[in-house]
Amino acid sequence: xxxxxxxxxxxxxxxxxxxxxxxxxxxxxxxxxxxxxxxxxxxxxxxxxxxxxxxxxxxxxxxxxxxxxxxxxxxxxxxxxxxxxxxxxxxxxxxxxxxxxxxxxxxxxxxxxxxxxxxxxxxxxxxxxxxxxxxxxxxxxxxxxxxxxxxxxxxxxxxxxxxxxxxxxxxxxxxxxxxxxxxxxxxxxxxxxxxxxxxxxxxxxxxxxxxxxxxxxxxxxxxxxxxxxxxxxxxxxxxxxxxxxxxxxxxxxxxxxxxxxxxxxxxxxxxxxxxxxxxxxxxxxxxxxxxxxxxxxxxxxxxxxxxxxxxxxxxxxxxxxxxxxxxxxxxxxxxxxxxxxxxxxxxxxxxxxxxxxxxxxxxxxxxxxx
Ligand code: ACO
Numbered sequence: 028x029x030x031x032x033x034x035x036x037x038x039x040x041x042x043x044x045x046x047x048x049x050x051x052x053x054x055x056x057x058x059x060x061x062x063x064x065x066x067x068x069x070x071x072x073x074x075x076x077x078x079x080x081x082x083x084x085x086x087x088x089x090x091x092x093x094x095x096x097x098x099x100x101x102x103x104x105x106x107x108x109x110x111x112x113x114x115x116x117x118x119x120x121x122x123x124x125x126x127x128x129x130x131x132x133x134x135x136x137x138x139x140x141x142x143x144x145x146x147x148x149x150x151x152x153x154x155x156x157x158x159x160x161x162x163x164x165x166x167x168x169x170x171x172x173x174x175x176x177x178x179x180x181x182x183x184x185x186x187x188x189x190x191x192x193x194x195x196x197x198x199x200x201x202x203x204x205x206x207x208x209x210x211x212x213x214x215x216x217x218x219x220x221x222x223x224x225x226x227x228x229x230x231x232x233x234x235x236x237x238x239x240x241x242x243x244x245x246x247x248x249x250x251x252x253x254x255x256x257x258x259x260x261x262x263x264x265x266x267x268x269x270x271x272x273x274x275x276x277x278x279x280x281x282x283x284x285x286x287x288x289x290x291x292x293x294x295x296x297x298x299x300x301x302x303x304x305x306x307x308x309x310x311x312x313x314x315x316x317x318x319x320x321x322x323x324x325x326x327x328x329x330x331x332x333x334x335x336x337x338x339x340x341x342x343x344x345x346x347x348x349x350x351x352x353x354x355x356x357x358x359x360x361x362x363x364x365x366x367x368x369x370x371x372x373x374x375x376x377x378x379x380x381x382x383x384x385x386x387x388x389x390x391x392x393x394x395x396x397x
Contacts, residue, residue, distance in 0.1 A: 030382035035284065039377070040219060044075060044365050045208040052291050054208055055079070063295045068178055068203035068358065069093070072150060075208055075365035076143065089147070090176060096151035097172035097181060099123075100130040104159055104169055112164040116157070116349045117240035120356060121233055123156045124149070128229030135227060142371060145228045146364035153360050154178055157353040158185035179203060182357065186346075194306060195344050198299055199354075202337060205292045206355050208362030210285075214238040214245065218363045219370045223377040228367050235363045236356055242279065245359070248351040250279035251338035255315055256348075264318040278323050280335030289330040296336035303343035312339035 031037055045054045052059040055074050062071060066080075073081040073089050081089060103126050110119050128134045131148065133141045159169035162185075170188055175181040179199040183191035209215070217238035222231040239245035258267045271278055283290055297316075304310035316331075316339050323329050341351050 028380055028382050033284070039211060039216065040370075041373075042210065042366065042369060043078070044362070044369060045210050047210050047285050050286055050288050050291065052209070059205065059291055060295075063201060063204055063292075066204055068200050068207065068361075071204050071207050072361040075361050076146060076368065092147050093151040093178060093181075094172070094174045096148040097155050099127065099152050099155045099159065102130060103127060103156070104163075107156070107160050107163050107169070110160070110163075114164075115240075116160060117236060117246070117352050117356070119160045120153070120157060120353050121236040121240070123160070124153065124236060125229065125233045127152060127156075128227065131229070134229060137225070137227070137371070139368075139371070142228055142368055146368060149228070149232055149364060150178070150360050153353075154182040154357050155185060157350060157357065158182060161186055161347065161350060178357065182354075183344075186350075194303075198303060198340060198344060201295065201299060202340060202354070203358040205295055205333060206337075206358035208359070208365065212244070213241075214359060215363055215366050219366055220377045222367045222370050223374055225371075225374065228364065231367045232360065232363055235359070239356055239359065240352060245334070245352045245355040247279045247332070247334035248337045248341070248355060249348055251335055252342060252348045252351065254279055254319075255312055255338060255342075258315060258319075261311065261314050261318055264315055265322065268319055268322045272323070272326055278319070278327075278329070280331055280338065281323050281327075281329040283330075283332045286330070286332070290332040292333040293331045293336060296333065296340055297331070300336045300339040300343070303340060307343050309343070312342055 043055070045052065046056075054062060054071060055078055057066075057074070057080075066074075069086060069090055070080055073086060077085075103123055106126055107119065107123060110122070127149070131145065133145060136142075155169075155172055162169050167188075170185050172181055172185060175184065177196060177200060180191055180196045183195055183199060211219075214235040218231040218235040221234040222228065242250045258264055268278065300313045300316060301310070304313040316336060320331055320335070337355075338351065341354065342348070346354065
């Protein structure tokens with residue numbers, strides 16, 4: 028038995044949700060470029076869960092469910108108030124999502140219908156949890172969700188207390204479309220492994236949040252912004268990146284296990300980064316990012332991934348840096364739960380083997396002779 032480090036190239040499941048073939052990403056057969064230009068996040072979530080784009084009635088039905096489910100139990104708000112104000116926001120989200128299960132009467136109902144309702148409920152409640160945590164740590168009261176036409180609009184309202192403008196809603200919506208699903212990425216795989224034991228959907232999503240948190244996965248968008256802030260100015264980029272590359276440090280937001288010729292989502296985020304920079308009158312982050320890309324691609328051949336330009340996009344939307352990865356979770360919740368439902372449909376325990384590299388022929392030695 029020989030291990031494949033990082034399971035690279037291993038096909039670990041069949042799935043009809045999203046595909047990456049020859050560098051082209053599709054959700055249910057729709058090219059991500061087409062969806063990024065034309066679809067809303069709500070349409071995409073419906074597509075991932077039901078396998079088809081919704082008609083008007085189906086879409087408004089889903090949006091009504093999101094509005095209906097968006098409020099979180101008072102007990103979970105009380106818990107959020109007990110978290111340390113400087114808690115990591117993904118750690119807070121992980122704990123709160125785990126807690127949501129305690130107050131969902133359907134948590135242990137494994138019927139297909141109940142699992143789909145829980146998927147929709149989680150999708151509606153995760154943005155509320157994140158916004159509530161963000162407000163509580165600033166000493167503000169969390170807001171009650173209002174009826175909105177989209178998750179982006181609702182989330183921005185719950186975060187700021189203001190009705191968001193159209194540009195911000197559309198930009199966030201497009202970012203959510205781009206992050207919604209991505210085949211067997213690490214967090215989705217974690218979710219599938221968890222629920223393949225026939226554990227519940229909340230356990231699967233909690234596992235996924237834990238996996239997304241890491242800087243090699245979703246946590247990279249925050250690390251990119253930390254890097255941009257550290258570099259500070261366009262003039263500092265060259266020295267900074269050259270020093271990092273010489274030290275063989277990783278540049279966050281670059282490289283990908285599956286895409287070697289570029290992540291198809293990055294170009295949409297790059298365009299948004301430029302447009303939002305122009306609109307806000309601050310192109311600094313965009314210009315720094317472009318210069319970093321030139322250097323890293325030029326010297327290492329590495330291309331930006333989805334996390335690279337999302338950092339400057341979210342900063343232009345005035346979203347605090349440590350909410351970038353939670354926003355990724357808002358979007359990816361749709362993909363995680365679609366994969367969980369698919370796993371339940373045709374389940375088998377996921378239990379691979381390990382190549383043993385430890386000592387052999389050991390003999391037990393009594394404790395006082397060691
Ligand atoms: N900066 C510098 N060098 C890099 C980078 C990078 N961002 N990414 C890969 N490399 C180099 C590695 O050092 C390694 O070089 P070596 O062969 O000389 O040792 C080689 O490229 C292969 O890298 P691995 O880390 O083995 O590639 P892997 O497929 O395991 O990892 C990953 C992919 C984790 C995305 C990696 O490219 C990385 O760490 N990138 C930075 C973090 C990041 O942006 N993560 C977000 C990914 S997208 C997402 O999850 C949503």
